[in-house]
Structure formats: structure tokens, C-alpha cells
Amino acid sequence: MAHPLPSVPETRSNATFDALMWALSRPGLIRTLPEPGMDGLIDALIDSECRVHTDDETLARQIARTGAEAVPIAAADHVFLTAFPDAAPLDHLSLGSDLYPETGATLILPARIGSGSRLRLTGPGVDGEESLRIDGLPANFWTRRRALIRYPMGFELFLIDGTSVVGLPRSTEVELL
Amino acid sequence: MSLKSLTRDWEPMSYGFLDASAKREIRRKMLKAIAVPGCQMPYASREVPMARGWGTGGLQISCTLLNPKTKVKVIDQGADDSVNAASIRRFLARVSGAPTTLDTLEADLIQSRHRIPEEKLRDNQVLVLQVPNPEPLRPVQPNMSIARQMHADADYGRMWLQLYEQILRAGRVMQGASYPSLVNGRFVMTPSPIPRWDVPKLHMAKHLTILSAGREKRLHAVPPFTRVEPLVFDDVPYRVEEHGALTCTRSGARGFFMNEIPQDDGSSAFEISDSEYGVKTLRQRDGEAVTFGDTWYKHGEMAQ
Amino acid sequence: MAYVATRGGERAIEQSQRLYRAEMGAITPERVAETRRALPYLIDRLMGEASLYDEDLAALALAQTGGELYEAVLLLRAWRTTQPRLQVADPVTQDSLLTHRRISAAFKDIPGGQILGPTLDYSHRILETAVLSGETHSPDPVTPADTPAPAQHPSVAAWQADNDLLTAPEPDRTTGNDIPDVTREPLLFPAKRAHTLQSLARAETGGVLALGYAAQRGYGQAHPTVNELRLGEAEIQVRHPRGTMFSAGRVKISTAEVVSKQGAELGLGFSATLGWNEVKVIAAATLDLNADGAEKGSPTEEEFFLYHTEGVESSGFCNHFKLPHYVTFQSSLDAMRDAKAKKAQQTRTPEPAE
Structure with missing residues (x-):
């Protein structure tokens, strides 16, 4: 029987989401995006129902084409940052509420995966414990994250390094070793 | 700019039936569901070409995840050959070209109503469970807004009270399927109407489980390696159905969840509920080389 | 055990749909056009419940389902949900x-x-049975009012x-995609x-x-x-x-x-x-x-x-109870039998009195 064929963007979004879904399901394990960078995430996740914040002009243009509303960081459900010199923006992220935890934001940051600070991860999705090296984030990033998250309130984090992606849901305990 | 530039080229049907915006919403909600295990995430739940209550929640998840290489297995009450499973399998293949399989070991994605296969799922498999009622608090609180507040407050006292009253009245917890379970120590969820036999399979499992209720417009998830603990009292242990010693009259398989078939003489015969596991057992008996996966239950007991 | 049954299930589905439509015959463009012309109030009801305004599609849905209204609404809703949203119209007052x-x-x-x-509110509800014996019932033409x-x-x-x-309710000024x-x-x-x-x-x-x-x-x-x-x-x-x-x-x-x-x-x-x-x-x-x-x-x-x-x-939910539920039923039976056995045991060995 003839069936519809996936378009190129459909195939890319499908593969991007597969990487994101497994990245968040298994925190700390590195997954592979079909294409490097954040563009694919925007196509897979963002449309006119989203409120998005970014510091990058090129990304901002791509986001505008999806119909999403450009908003300050505190009002955003998705935050794409390309420069992240200090952890201050974390304080503005939406953490959702006990009633609606899902309104907590998703933060997408560039990082170097595999070098730098050694982290120990525990929590759902982690078989015992997982260790991970992350570089390129401000020194107080992990302590700020820990201070902000009041589970089930919190935010999700995707770290992007070329085609590599790591996901850290709010449920993951991160210990800086 | 013209009117045409506002729209896409006309296609008789989107790939996987759902349009891109419906898929994006489901993706966003699935990520949040994985991030907060057991917490019900509201979603718009589009209409699909199948009636509400017939697996439309699971269908929307499957339609979002599918690509032409995803091997799909669909079961209903444990069976691949039930009419509804056949209908959903045919629909998924029709809208995506995805190959289908009956073998749990071969599947990338398993959409199921009311059962988890007997063979252990791996860390690259997704189990999509169809959910009629996502709210475990419904029996004690039918109002959705109040129930949501109770989840926010982790106020599960009335749940416990209900179980306690059952023990008082009947000498045991009377909950059959859909046994309420605490996920990651925070949210009480319904595991969907799977038998009690199947609930321990979710605890610290390797696979990802997505539970989706299309009619009620809620989805929740159990990520891999996540605690799923049936609500029990310390001194009244959790008990699965007493099927461990039963034998399938057709295949000879023993120690798995069974369907009871009433007989003309007033007795009961039993048939294995996981139909494909039964088929494999039969084929092995006929001398075929068959690969069985590791099973959760061994000799009728949940392996520790 | 299942090979034949699986294919059997698919054949059964196919035949059940043929049976459903067997008495209705072919769906022709003429039938759809006549449905639309003859049943405007049914079409209206359907379009409202489907939240899709298209008389031809509504008539087609009626023809395709033989007038099973819930099925017709679902057909239209499932079609509607995949359509691109081009524009949000101006508010209507x-x-x-x-x-x-x-x-x-x-x-x-x-x-x-x-x-x-137009209304039947003050009509006398009497069937025009003469039509069934071969007469045509033509409604009298409307006489326009002197001053419209x-x-x-x-x-x-x-x-x-x-x-x-x-x-008066506070006017809602939200427009376009923000609604x-x-x-x-x-x-x-x-x-x-x-x-x-x-x-x-x-x-x-x-x-x-x-x-x-x-x-x-x-x-x-x-x-x-x-x-x-x-x-x-x-x-x-x-x-x-x-x-x-x-x-x-x-x-x-x-x-x-x-x-x-x-x-x-x-x-x-x-x-x-x-x-x-x-x-x-x-x-x-x-x-x-x-x-x-x-x-x-x-x-x-x-x-x-x-x-x-x-x-x-x-x-949909009401209909879904037709689906097999034998796994959940089995699970309940197990609990019931056990509770019964416990009760029987208790009556055999009564607790000693203090």
C-alpha cells in the first residue's frame, strides 16, 4: 500500500527528537544529533505556541520564522543561549509550579562535552551513577542549578557540542567532583 | 507575498498522519514527562482517524516517534492478533511505511493496551501504553482540578485510606489492574490497566515507557532506571496474580500471566496472555530454532 | 496459534466494514449533493460539532457513515485537525x-x-404520509414581507x-494567534x-x-x-x-x-x-x-x-467498552477469589474469644 514519505525536515526533526528523548531519558549519556548545532532543535520543538528567548541573532531569525513569540528569559519556555559567561541568567528561568511543573523552561547551551569538570550524576534514568566531563560553563553553574531546582519544579538542560547532545532533566542530581 | 506562501503544498496526508505542529507539541510534552517521572502532562490531543478510547493517546505518541525504519509491534491484552491490535498496526504501517513485527525482541517501538510483554525490554526500546484514565486519584476524587492540586501537594492520604479500608473489609487490597504506584518517590501514577503481574516490570527497567491518554489529554512517562513502587503497607506485601504455577494448555508455556478460558464442564483452561511468546514456545516444540529473550519472571517468580 | 489468527483478524475487520456499507450502495457525487440539499439542519448540526464549516465535507461524512452521527463528526474532526491554519478572521459582533x-x-x-x-416551532407535527403513496409534497412558496x-x-x-x-462583559481585545x-x-x-x-x-x-x-x-x-x-x-x-x-x-x-x-x-x-x-x-x-x-x-x-x-x-469512550477487557477482568477475578478464600478460612477457624 502506498504510504506518505517523510520530507527532509520531517526526517531531521524525527532524528533530532530521538536524540533529545534518549538524552533526557538517560542523563549523562551522549547522543548524536543528525546535524551540528541548535537549528535542528528549533525545527523539532518550536512553533507558534512557544515563547522563546535567545541571545543569538541568527537563531532569533530562525525562531521568528517558526511563529514563536520572542520574550525575555523569565517568560520563555525555551531558552537558547550561545554565550554564557556567568550563571546569572539561570536565576530568571521559569521553574514552573507545583501545580504545573511542565511550565518549567528548557535551556539549551553550548558546552564542551568530554573535558573539564567531572560531574557525578544520579537520579531517574541513571543506572547507579554516571560520570561526565563538561567544560565551557561558568564555575558556579552547578551550584546555582542545585540551589534553584525544587523538584518537581525546575528546568531541563540540553548541552550541545557539535552533533553531540547531553540532557539533564530537573530530576538529575549533579555533584561536582 | 501570496496566499500560497502562507501554506504548505497540499498532501493527501502528512507523514505519520499528524501534522508538524501536533508532533512538536507532543515532543515538548514528552520531554517534560520524562523530566518529571509519573507527573501527568496535559496536551491538546488531536483527533486521529480512530475513536477516542481505542488507543488514540498511544497512537499520537507512536505517530510522532515513527520513521520508515522503526520496527513496530502492537498488542492488545497481550495479543498481536486481536482485532484492535491488528487495526492499529495496519494504521501505523499505512501512515508511515514502518515495518511491523510480532517479536518483542525485534521491535523498536511497542504500542500496547493492558500488557507488558514477558520478555525483558532493552535500553533502546520504547513501550507506549494506552491509558483510558490517567488519574490514579479518580476513584477518590473525580474532579480533575482538585486531583491536580492533590498531586501538587503530594497529598495521597485518601489513596492510602482507600487501600486500608479494602484490607479491613476484604482481608486484602482489592485493586485488580491499574495498581497505583509511586514513581521516583514523588508522583503516584496509574501504570495503565496492566495486571499487577506487570507493574514490577516498570521498576528500574532499561526501556522507556510513555503512557498516553488521548481522550483525557494527558501523558506521563517512566524513564529507564526509575523507581516504580506499588502503594503497599509494610506488613501487607504487594501480590501479583497467582499465575506463577499455571500452564498454557496450547503451548505448554508455564509461569507467565494467563488468560482463563471457561470450559463446558465448568472447569477453566489457561492460555498464555503474551500470544507471541506462546507462538515461540509452540514453534520450539515443533523443532524450529527460536530465540527467546530473557524474561522478567523465571519459573513464575519475578527475578530480583 | 497466532499466524492464521492475525491475518484472520485483518480479514474480519475488512469484511465488517463491507457489511456495514453493503446496504448503502455506492457513494456518488449526486448522493453527496442531494444529502447536502435535503438535510441542511443535520449538516449544520454536524458542522457545529465538528467545528468545521464545509457543507460538502459534512454531506460526504454523512454519506460515508450512513448517517452515524458520532462517526461523521469524528471523520470531520480528524480531517480538520491536519489542515494548516492560514489566518484568524476578524472578530464577528x-x-x-x-x-x-x-x-x-x-x-x-x-x-x-x-x-x-425560518422555524418549525408553530408547525403541526403531522407526517405527510401521502408522499409514501406516490404524491409529491411541495412546500408553498414564501411570500416576501411588504417591508423587509x-x-x-x-x-x-x-x-x-x-x-x-x-x-456587559468586559470586551476581550485579544486577536489573531493570541486567542x-x-x-x-x-x-x-x-x-x-x-x-x-x-x-x-x-x-x-x-x-x-x-x-x-x-x-x-x-x-x-x-x-x-x-x-x-x-x-x-x-x-x-x-x-x-x-x-x-x-x-x-x-x-x-x-x-x-x-x-x-x-x-x-x-x-x-x-x-x-x-x-x-x-x-x-x-x-x-x-x-x-x-x-x-x-x-x-x-x-x-x-x-x-x-x-x-x-x-x-x-x-468513543462509551464504544471502547466493546473492546476486550479480559486482562483487567482476570486481574479482578484473582483478587476476588483470594478475598473469598480468606473469608472462608476465617469462618472455619474463628478467632478465639478473649
Whole structure:
């Protein structure tokens, strides 16, 4: 029987989401995006129902084409940052509420995966414990994250390094070793 | 700019039936569901070409995840050959070209109503469970807004009270399927109407489980390696159905969840509920080389 | 065990659908056209519940399902949900409607006048059995009025607001994509006003009637007076990408305002839907009127009536009980037998008395 064929963007979004879904399901394990960078995430996740914040002009243009509303960081459900010199923006992220935890934001940051600070991860999705090296984030990033998250309130984090992606849901305990 | 530039080229049907915006919403909600295990995430739940209550929640998840290489297995009450499973399998293949399989070991994605296969799922498999009622608090609180507040407050006292009253009245917890379970120590969820036999399979499992209720417009998830603990009292242990010693009259398989078939003489015969596991057992008996996966239950007991 | 059965299941499905359609014969363009012409009120009801205004598609859905209304609505909803959303039309106001019928039970006469319009309200319900013995029943032609009624009318509630009889609702200035859309976001409670009105607009007529009737009989706090019932046509004004506004056509709509005395003022309930469907809008406006302050779990509580009048969901769920449930049943049997055995054991070995 003839069936519809996936378009190129459909195939890319499908593969991007597969990487994101497994990245968040298994925190700390590195997954592979079909294409490097954040563009694919925007196509897979963002449309006119989203409120998005970014510091990058090129990304901002791509986001505008999806119909999403450009908003300050505190009002955003998705935050794409390309420069992240200090952890201050974390304080503005939406953490959702006990009633609606899902309104907590998703933060997408560039990082170097595999070098730098050694982290120990525990929590759902982690078989015992997982260790991970992350570089390129401000020194107080992990302590700020820990201070902000009041589970089930919190935010999700995707770290992007070329085609590599790591996901850290709010449920993951991160210990800086 | 013209009117045409506002729209896409006309296609008789989107790939996987759902349009891109419906898929994006489901993706966003699935990520949040994985991030907060057991917490019900509201979603718009589009209409699909199948009636509400017939697996439309699971269908929307499957339609979002599918690509032409995803091997799909669909079961209903444990069976691949039930009419509804056949209908959903045919629909998924029709809208995506995805190959289908009956073998749990071969599947990338398993959409199921009311059962988890007997063979252990791996860390690259997704189990999509169809959910009629996502709210475990419904029996004690039918109002959705109040129930949501109770989840926010982790106020599960009335749940416990209900179980306690059952023990008082009947000498045991009377909950059959859909046994309420605490996920990651925070949210009480319904595991969907799977038998009690199947609930321990979710605890610290390797696979990802997505539970989706299309009619009620809620989805929740159990990520891999996540605690799923049936609500029990310390001194009244959790008990699965007493099927461990039963034998399938057709295949000879023993120690798995069974369907009871009433007989003309007033007795009961039993048939294995996981139909494909039964088929494999039969084929092995006929001398075929068959690969069985590791099973959760061994000799009728949940392996520790 | 399953090889044959699997294919057997698929064959059974195929044959069951053939059986369903066997008596109906071929679906031809002529049949669809005749359905559309002969059953405009059924088409209207269907378009309202589907929240899709397309008479041809609605007629096709009726032809394809043999008039199984729940199936027809689901067909249209499933089609609708995959269509791209090009534009959000300009808001339509009551005083801009091209009015065919407008009646008020609150006043003997109203500014702009009562317009009886098309209705069977005062017909004698007698079957034209002669048609069955071969005669043709042709309705008598309409005699136009000497002076046609004006096409546009203000709402009765607007007059009452001007006369301090009720507080007009705060106008909602939200436009375009910012208007909450219940088909693209989840319904949560307390519901957004737009979600409430949209849900009622696409609710199942019978369900709305049942709950609205319950409220009218006394399970609601407010006894409704039909302030204004209107059947009309609304102009769909959309913006061309070049910037100019143009009319994309007209759609038939029904609106109802119902009021009741609440202290020194009138309380107002409102409903509107696509197509002409009077019972639905009166019942829905009654529910809207009663929703404020309704007790949790009562039929006039918003959560209660919005959930239970959603026809695609309620009919689907009701039908799903036909699906096998033997796994859950087995699980219950196991618990029941064990409880029974425990009880039997207890009666055999009574607890020793203290």
C-alpha cells in the first residue's frame, strides 16, 4: 500500500527528537544529533505556541520564522543561549509550579562535552551513577542549578557540542567532583 | 507575498498522519514527562482517524516517534492478533511505511493496551501504553482540578485510606489492574490497566515507557532506571496474580500471566496472555530454532 | 496459534466494514449533493460539532457513515485537525450579523423588532404520509414581507446594559494567534473564557441538551429567560498577505443570550455555534449562565459539563467498552477469589474469644 514519505525536515526533526528523548531519558549519556548545532532543535520543538528567548541573532531569525513569540528569559519556555559567561541568567528561568511543573523552561547551551569538570550524576534514568566531563560553563553553574531546582519544579538542560547532545532533566542530581 | 506562501503544498496526508505542529507539541510534552517521572502532562490531543478510547493517546505518541525504519509491534491484552491490535498496526504501517513485527525482541517501538510483554525490554526500546484514565486519584476524587492540586501537594492520604479500608473489609487490597504506584518517590501514577503481574516490570527497567491518554489529554512517562513502587503497607506485601504455577494448555508455556478460558464442564483452561511468546514456545516444540529473550519472571517468580 | 489468527483478524475487520456499507450502495457525487440539499439542519448540526464549516465535507461524512452521527463528526474532526491554519478572521459582533431569525422571550417587542424567520416551532407535527403513496409534497412558496426587516440588529443584552439592567462583559481585545485555541492546547480549569465558549460551540448537541435541561429543571441555580435567540450569517473577514481585508465568504451561525435575575441585576449566559442549531445554543447558554459559583461536581460546574458534552470523547469512550477487557477482568477475578478464600478460612477457624 502506498504510504506518505517523510520530507527532509520531517526526517531531521524525527532524528533530532530521538536524540533529545534518549538524552533526557538517560542523563549523562551522549547522543548524536543528525546535524551540528541548535537549528535542528528549533525545527523539532518550536512553533507558534512557544515563547522563546535567545541571545543569538541568527537563531532569533530562525525562531521568528517558526511563529514563536520572542520574550525575555523569565517568560520563555525555551531558552537558547550561545554565550554564557556567568550563571546569572539561570536565576530568571521559569521553574514552573507545583501545580504545573511542565511550565518549567528548557535551556539549551553550548558546552564542551568530554573535558573539564567531572560531574557525578544520579537520579531517574541513571543506572547507579554516571560520570561526565563538561567544560565551557561558568564555575558556579552547578551550584546555582542545585540551589534553584525544587523538584518537581525546575528546568531541563540540553548541552550541545557539535552533533553531540547531553540532557539533564530537573530530576538529575549533579555533584561536582 | 501570496496566499500560497502562507501554506504548505497540499498532501493527501502528512507523514505519520499528524501534522508538524501536533508532533512538536507532543515532543515538548514528552520531554517534560520524562523530566518529571509519573507527573501527568496535559496536551491538546488531536483527533486521529480512530475513536477516542481505542488507543488514540498511544497512537499520537507512536505517530510522532515513527520513521520508515522503526520496527513496530502492537498488542492488545497481550495479543498481536486481536482485532484492535491488528487495526492499529495496519494504521501505523499505512501512515508511515514502518515495518511491523510480532517479536518483542525485534521491535523498536511497542504500542500496547493492558500488557507488558514477558520478555525483558532493552535500553533502546520504547513501550507506549494506552491509558483510558490517567488519574490514579479518580476513584477518590473525580474532579480533575482538585486531583491536580492533590498531586501538587503530594497529598495521597485518601489513596492510602482507600487501600486500608479494602484490607479491613476484604482481608486484602482489592485493586485488580491499574495498581497505583509511586514513581521516583514523588508522583503516584496509574501504570495503565496492566495486571499487577506487570507493574514490577516498570521498576528500574532499561526501556522507556510513555503512557498516553488521548481522550483525557494527558501523558506521563517512566524513564529507564526509575523507581516504580506499588502503594503497599509494610506488613501487607504487594501480590501479583497467582499465575506463577499455571500452564498454557496450547503451548505448554508455564509461569507467565494467563488468560482463563471457561470450559463446558465448568472447569477453566489457561492460555498464555503474551500470544507471541506462546507462538515461540509452540514453534520450539515443533523443532524450529527460536530465540527467546530473557524474561522478567523465571519459573513464575519475578527475578530480583 | 497466532499466524492464521492475525491475518484472520485483518480479514474480519475488512469484511465488517463491507457489511456495514453493503446496504448503502455506492457513494456518488449526486448522493453527496442531494444529502447536502435535503438535510441542511443535520449538516449544520454536524458542522457545529465538528467545528468545521464545509457543507460538502459534512454531506460526504454523512454519506460515508450512513448517517452515524458520532462517526461523521469524528471523520470531520480528524480531517480538520491536519489542515494548516492560514489566518484568524476578524472578530464577528452580534450587530454585524446578517440576521434571518431573532426572537426574544424577555420583551414583547425589542429594538429592531422580533423576526420569526425560518422555524418549525408553530408547525403541526403531522407526517405527510401521502408522499409514501406516490404524491409529491411541495412546500408553498414564501411570500416576501411588504417591508423587509433590517439585516442587522444590536443585541438585546446591549440595550439592557445601556439601561443598567446588566453589566456587559468586559470586551476581550485579544486577536489573531493570541486567542487561546482549545484544539491546539489542553483544556485546564478554571478554563479560559475562549476555551469555554469554543468547547460549548463544538459540544455534542444531545449532551448539552441533557445537562442544560437538568439545569433548567432545577439542578442549576438560575432559571433562564431567552433574552435573544438568533440565526444569522457571519461575514468571514481575513487579511490578504498584501494587507487588504477581504471577505472569504459567509457562514451560518446561531447565538443565544439567556438571562436570569441575580440580585438587582441580570446575569447573562451566552453561546454561539457554527450552523443553525437552536436547542444547542439555548442549552449551552443556560450552562454558561449557571457556571459561575456552581458546586464542584454538579452538572452546571464548568469542568463537569465541558468534559461530559464532548461528543467525540464521550461516544468513543462509551464504544471502547466493546473492546476486550479480559486482562483487567482476570486481574479482578484473582483478587476476588483470594478475598473469598480468606473469608472462608476465617469462618472455619474463628478467632478465639478473649
